[in-house]
Amino acid sequence: MLTIKYERRDFFNNRVYTEDKKQNYNKEDLKKAFLYLSRTYDTSIQINDTIIYWDNMSEYENRIVTVRYFDGLNYTEVKKSYDKAKKEGYAMAL
Secondary structure: OEEEEEEEEOOOOOEEEEEEEEOOOOHHHHHHHHHHHHHOOOOEEEEOOEEEEOOOHHHHHOOEEEEEEEEOOEEEEEEEEHHHHHHHHHHHHO
16 A cells, blocks of 8 residues: 655645555556655655655755664664665565
8 A cells, every 4th residue: 555644734724634545556656656755855655564754854855765664563764865765665566
């Protein structure tokens, strides 16, 4: 499952947490998700049991993402370049 998590502004200019999900995603869906992630620092992408997000503004500016791999109750967190994480994300869809 592909999930995009982000905050948007509502009519009254309040921030609203939003999740958009797609069960049967393809490479085009991933392209859209990574494009949105690259343009917005407060967004995360979840691909099955892997979450990709910007940890802070300096990492967003330097194009370094945090990738969190979940394995049951535990997880492993790794810092990667945006391009490397994007390449791995595309590999998950194939």
